Amino acid sequence: MQAYSCSLVRGALEDVLAGQLDFLDGVVFPHTCNSIQRLSDIWRMNVKSGFHLDLVGPVKLNTDSAREYMAAAMGRFRQELETSLGGTIRAADLESAMSLGNRIRSIMQRIYAARLARPGILKGTDIHAMVKAAMVMDRKDFAALAEDVAQQLEVTQVDEAFNGKRLVLSGGLCNMPDVYGAIEDSGGAIVADDLCTGHRYFEDAIEPRADALAAIANRYVDRNVCPAKHAGIKSRGENLVRTVKESRADGVIFIYLKFCDPHGFDYPYLKQMLADEGVPCLLYEMEEKDAAGGQFKTRCEAFIEML
Numbered sequence: 001m002q003a004y005s006c007s008l009v010r011g012a013l014e015d016v017l018a019g020q021l022d023f024l025d026g027v028v029f030p031h032t033c034n035s036i037q038r039l040s041d042i043w044r045m046n047v048k049s050g051f052h053l054d055l056v057g058p059v060k061l062n063t064d065s066a067r068e069y070m071a072a073a074m075g076r077f078r079q080e081l082e083t084s085l086g087g088t089i090r091a092a093d094l095e096s097a098m099s100l101g102n103r104i105r106s107i108m109q110r111i112y113a114a115r116l117a118r119p120g121i122l123k124g125t126d127i128h129a130m131v132k133a134a135m136v137m138d139r140k141d142f143a144a145l146a147e148d149v150a151q152q153l154e155v156t157q158v159d160e161a162f163n164g165k166r167l168v169l170s171g172g173l174c175n176m177p178d179v180y181g182a183i184e185d186s187g188g189a190i191v192a193d194d195l196c197t198g199h200r201y202f203e204d205a206i207e208p209r210a211d212a213l214a215a216i217a218n219r220y221v222d223r224n225v226c227p228a229k230h231a232g233i234k235s236r237g238e239n240l241v242r243t244v245k246e247s248r249a250d251g252v253i254f255i256y257l258k259f260c261d262p263h264g265f266d267y268p269y270l271k272q273m274l275a276d277e278g279v280p281c282l283l284y285e286m287e288e289k290d291a292a293g294g295q296f297k298t299r300c301e302a303f304i305e306m307l
Contacts, residue, residue, distance in 0.1 A: 001042065005035045006257045007288035008174055013039060016047050026051035026084055028077075031059075032228040033262050051084035053077065061221045061231040070217035078213065094212040100139050101206065107146045108134065108202040112192070114153040116247055119162040119189035121153060124180025127190075131197055132175075162189060165307045168244050170194040170270075171255040172263050174288060179255060179296065186300040192247035194240050196226050227262035236266060237273035244279050250307045252281040253300070257288055280307060 001010060015021050027050060029040035044052050055077050058066040082089055111130070115122050130149070134142055164187040173179065173195050180190060193199050204223050209215040224239045225231050244252060252274060256263045267283060274281050282303040284296055 002035070002038065004259045004261075005038070006172075006259045008172075008257055009035045009039045011288055013042065016043065022049065024050050026053065028053045028055055030054075031056040032226070033260075035259075053080050053084065057220065059229055061225060061229055062235075067214070067217055067221050070221055071211070071214045074213045074217050091212060094216075097139075098206045098208070098212060098215065100143060104134060104139065104143050104146065105202045105205055107143065107150050110150040111146070111153060112199060112202070114150070114156075116191050118158045119164070119166060119191050120184075121156060121158055124184060124190045125178070128180060128197075131201060134201070135197075164188055165250040165304050166191045166248060168192045168194065168240070168247060168249045168252045169198070169255065170240060170252055172257045172260050173197060173255050174257075176255070176286065176288070182297040183253065183300050186297060187304045188253075188300065191249060192243050194224075194243055199243075200224055200226070227266040234269070234273065237270050240270055241273055241277055241279070244274070244277070249279075251303065252279060253303070254281060254283045256283065256285045258285045 001013065021027075027043065027047075029036060029043070029052075031037060031054065040052075040054055055073060057073050058069045060066060078089055108130070111122070111127070115127065130146065134146070167183065167188045167190055169179075169183075169190045170193065173193075174197055183190060195201075200223065204219055206215050206219045209218070225236065227236060240252070243249075254263075254267060254270075256267070271281055271283075280303070282299060284299055286296070
């Protein structure tokens with residue numbers, strides 16, 4: 001692997017070569033960054049068990065042709081998945097999955113709204129655990145459990161008003177739940193986020209259409225994108241500023257994986273747009289399997305004290 005590949009990519013390859021992913025029936029690689037593309041190639045050459053599919057969507061999303069391209073890519077992926085699974089993905093199956101997905105998004109939006117209104121009502125590590133569960137649990141089981149959580153949060157009162165600093169978390173956070181504890185111990189609370197493994201995973205429902213694949217494609221094209229995609233020169237910055245204002249946040253903490261070029265290229269203009277609005281920010285780079293130890297907590301304490 002290239003020396004500049006991030007720890008997420010290197011860790012995934014390490015896991016599969018060590019046999020820790022032998023339980024998988026197959027793997028799907030979406031086209032994001034160059035390192036993920038190369039990981040797919042190396043994976044295909046070295047891992048012979050299970051099926052291996054690539055889903056290559058458009059990179060530039062703010063064109064009419066992007067929707068057509070995405071829908072076509074989804075169509076090819078559907079056929080490849082049917083062949084790999086040895087079955088048929090019917091229109092009714094897609095409709096049912098879309099409906100359940102929209103229900104889960106709605107429930108998670110309610111949970112995020114409860115946290116926004118009453119910081120501290122739910123620990124950041126618990127939110128992170130729920131997001132992970134939404135990605136790996138049986139969808140129906142998760143929806144039922146998450147509905148219970150949402151209902152409880154909506155009637156739960158917080159004993160004391162939150163007097164700390166309201167923060168937005170942005171960047172490439174994938175599996176580092178202990179960062180939330182360090183932030184909270186320093187007197188802050190994450191009230192909103194701009195993460196692929198966070199709010200962007202749940203925002204915007206799939207709008208029903210006669211063509212289910214076109215409906216799915218439209219959501220991927222219209223949603224707020226990660227830095228590996230392009231939807232306008234300042235679209236990500238505008239979304240981040242809007243998130244800060246709507247959540248009444250005092251500052252933004254960026255957490256990036258080391259060697260993540262898309263996020264690294266994005267940061268200077270995001271920082272400038274926040275500065276133009278008078279919003280302070282902190283950047284911290286770490287490896288995917290690093291613990292959020294003393295150095296990170298010290299930086300958080302200093303940042304929150306400055307706020």
